[in-house]
Every structure is written in structure tokens, then in C-alpha cells.
Amino acid sequence: MSQSRPNSSDGKASRPASATGASSHANGSTRLPGSPSFAQQLFAGQFAVDQIMPYYEQPENTAAAGDSMVAKTKNYCGQFVFPDRIDQHALLPPGIIKGMGNIRVLGMTVDKEHGGNKMSTSNFCRVMEIIGGHCGSTAAMVRLQSCLVLNLLQTYGTPEQQQKWIPPIVAGDKTGAVVITEELAGSDINNVHTTAEPKASGKGYKISGEKRWIANGGKADLLIVLARTPDDYGPAGRVSAFLVPADAKGITIETETENKLGLKGVPIGSISLKKVSVTNSDLLGKEGAGIEMVEAATALDRIVFAATTVGGLKFLLEAMVSQATTRTQFGQTIGCFDQVKQKIANVASNLYGLESAVYHAAAEYDCGEQSQVVESKILKLFASETLYRAVNEAMDIWGGKSVFKDRPLERMFRNTRHSLTSEGSNDLLRKQIASHAVDAGANHQPAEKPTRPNWLQAAEKMLPTSPTIEVKHEHLRFHARWLSSHIKKFGRNCHGASAAEARDGLRQSRVADLATNLFLSSCVFSKLSALMVNGTVPDPEKRFEFDTGALFLQRARHANVELFDQLKVNLDEDETSVADQWLAHQFDENNWPIAAGASIAPSEKPKA
């Protein structure tokens, strides 16, 4: 099946400066800075056609540069990256990071002036797809260095900070870590208690605090530490980011690596900071802007995470098909059984949906600052849950042999569990995605002011109407119709939600899932539209790709119908009421056979 095909037009997703400040869109249209992204507009019931159609295709010249990096990366991974050994020894040999520097993967997000070999985000995603399909730990480590550490330095660093840290990290000689989490600051990263006390001399700060679960924290040369600085506006202060050399006086690596479930090649450490002295020139970006900077950097990180997941899904799909076509039971290959077929179709169609959305978002990311914040959250949510389910489905098909340590699925099963919680737990992401529904409702402007006295007609006019979705091929007519009708319905639901409904956590989850289905379906629709008018793709190949993509659309439609129903009729009250009773329940030895408190380690007991 064909993937993103290069075209001959020079539609590179760059952002040329223009007199109006408008940026060039990935598909050639223009948009003003700060204007809402495609996914944001879905919440207002709009299908921003000029942002999504035609489907972005890499121009031939940039695709060729990407091809060469993809080939080098494939070759390097095949020769030097052994995921089973990395997992078994819980160690990513430092030579691998150095190797990623040597083949210029680490420089792909960095401008040439800083020693990088900057390429489009689409090309970086193509390379990360290869690494993600090969080794989860290596992918996570490269992502950490490129999307977070280098991205933060390049975007917010001073020339001196950039000169000091970027070249050795790009070369793979040094590594960094992003140091946020504390016992009381997990999902709630604003609750950082580590302090950066300004020195009396005014020449810097003293940082003190305890950080835990930091990827690469015990091994990194550079720690990007989030700490609270005093603020004129409130006693609690605000969170700032500091560049702290890991060998600075006052830093103790309490634990170099915790023994954890998966991603064994990425060590997770705990760090204590005691009056660590930094200068004013070690402040990264503006004082008080630490959280915003990290959140902005995670937009790229989440898109790239989804690209690594595309690689993982491709690995799994092949593994499923290979087993289904060779393993015989009841006198037939197991691929003859409908249950097995259904699992393969699930993974293949979800892969199509995710890949379509990743390469749309990657191209858009290059067009404008932070324009893909909502999209990146949707991608992380969908990618992590899809990969986790896909590993389970592949394990079903592999039967008993799937659980043995000498097989890759056992390792992938452990690895994929991590991404559901880390880098923004999916529950939290659902709430954040749904918060755009509130913005859309508040900001929705009626097409015209109501002029007729009839209040019903007036109210109707304020609501989103069905957006027009152009049909490029007869086979897509049905999908254009339901997509348009669901986008209208979604916009109306967001627009019409009461304040209480907007705050309802379970409703928020459904709104986020609807947004996810609509965004991915729009990307698939756009990609299939381009496919169906492409005269160079032979018919059998076209049919194969169309059927896989159309299955994604059908499944999204079915899921949406259920989600819309559940917005009205659901078991939410019963569920929360039962949970409330259990939350108030006293577990003691007299009424509960399991020793009370057995599941909570002492250090995890809630603090007063």
C-alpha cells in the first residue's frame, strides 16, 4: 500500500514571511498567525477545507532528502540497535545515542546555524517511524533529546546557551533531561515545590527540591529543571526553567534508575537539589514561563510520539499477518477465522487513520507556531491507546508464544503501557482536548444576527450548520455526508453545552473522543480524496488502500453514533454514585479479606 507519495509541485511546508504576517499553509493556502487550527474549528462545527485539502504530499526534493535519512536510519538500527538486549540489560548503550548523532538523526530538528541538519517535521516523523518500529526505548530517548531538550534550547535559549549545549547534544556526545515531576507535582505540573531562591546579590538563584521519575535524569549532562521563582503578584510564585549542569555542586542522583515495567533502556532517576547555585544566564526563557515553554515543546513531542507509534503498528501488523498465515489449527491457517481477521482489520484501519493524521499534523506544524496543540494532544491520545490495544490483539493471534521473553510482543506489551500515563495522562488529555469545546462555544459567532422575532428560528441561526465537504469521487459521497452531519452535530453539542455540562468529566471524555474521531476521519477523508483522483496509482493498489481507509471511516462513524447517544443517555450518575460509595468505604480486616493497605507502599501514602 502506498504511503505519502511525493508530488512535483513545490508545496514545502515552510512559513515564508509576508507583508500581512500570513503564513503559508501546508497545502498552499494562507492563514493569519494565531488563527485556529483545523481541529480547533471542528469544535465550532466547521470543516476548514483549505487547511486539510488537498492532502499534503511532500515535494520531491524534500522527500528525497528524507528518503536518504530513512535509509541510513534503517541501516543503523539493523546493525547496531538490539531491542531485546537493551530490554534484558535495562541499558541503552551510550554508543547508540552517539550513533544517532553520527548519522545526523539528532540534528534533524535543529537549524544549520546551530550545527543541525534541519529537515521538515514530516521527514523527522518518517525517521522516527523507523526507530519506533524497531526499538521503543531508543525512540523514547531520541524523542527526549530532539523534541524536548533540543527544541527547548533552540526555541528559548540565548545564543550563549545554544552555543554551549546544542552542538554536543546534536553530536550525541552529551544528553539532557527535563526535570519536572515531584511527589506532589505529577499530572498537576503547576504544583512544583522546588524553589529557585534569588541570591541576595541579584546574581542568580539557589535551587532546592526533590525530583523523581526523570527520564535519563541520572545520566544526563544537562538538567532542564523547573522550579518556583518568586513573583510580585503572589506569594506562591511562578514556575521557571533553568539549565543546570548535572555535575553542579548540590546535586545528588538519589536513584540512577528505577526498576520499572518497560522502556527499560530509558533510565528513570530521582534527583535531589540542595541550594544548587545557578547564574542569571542559566535561566531558560523568561522568568515564570517554565510551564508554557514545556507545554509548547510537547506539541512537537506528541506528534513525533504518534509517528513512532505508526512504526510500532506497522511492526505489529506484519507480525499478525505472518502468524495468521503460517500457524495452522483445526486444519486451517488461523487467518481463516473471522475473529483473527477482525483483529487484523482493526489494526490496519487504525494504522491508516493514525498515519494520515500524523503526516497532516507534521506538515501543518511547520507552518505556524503552536498551531497543532489540539491535534498533538489528539494524536498522543489516539496513538497510545491504539498501540496498546494493537499489542493485545497481536498477542491474541500469537497465542501462548506471545508471552515468552524471547519474543518481541512481550517487550512491546510492557513498553506500550507507559505511554498511556506519561507525558500527560490520557484522562487529563481528554479534559484538555474537551476544554476547546468551551472556547468554541464561547467564541462562536452567528453567521448573521437574528432578525425574525421567532426565538426558535433565531436560536437555530446561531447554531453551526452542516459544513460543505467537496466530494472528489463517488465512493466518498457517503463519507462526506456523514462527516458533515457529525461535524455539525458536534459543533452544536459544544455550542449548546451548559456550564455544568462543560465541567462534567465523563462528558468531557466523550467530547474528546468525538473530536478525535472527527479529526482523524477528516485526515483520512482528505487522503482518500487525493488517492481517488491520482491517475498514477494502479487500480488494485488503489482499491486496497481505499478499503483500508474507508474501514477506518466506517468504524469512526459507528463509534460517533454511540458517543452522541451517550451524551444524552448514559450510566454516568450510577457509576459516579457507586464510586463515591466505594471511595467512602473503610477497608478493614473485619470486612475485607485482603490485608488493608497492602497495595499502597509507605512512600505513596497521601501527605497531609
Ligand SMILES: Cc1cc2nc3c(=O)[nH]c(=O)nc-3n(C[C@H](O)[C@H](O)[C@H](O)COP(=O)(O)OP(=O)(O)OC[C@H]3O[C@@H](n4cnc5c(N)ncnc54)[C@H](O)[C@@H]3O)c2cc1C
Ligand atoms: C517512564 C516514565 C518516564 C517519565 N519521565 C519523566 C521525565 O522525563 N520528566 C519528568 O518530569 N517526569 C517524568 N515522568 C513522570 C510523569 O510525567 C508522571 O508520572 C505523569 O505526569 C503522571 O503523574 P503521576 O504519576 O504522579 O500520576 P497522578 O498525577 O497521580 O495521576 C494518576 C491518575 O489520576 C488521574 N488524574 C489525575 N489528574 C486528573 C484530572 N485532573 N482529571 C482526571 N483524572 C486525573 C489520571 O487517571 C492519572 O492517570 C515519567 C514517568 C514515567 C513512568
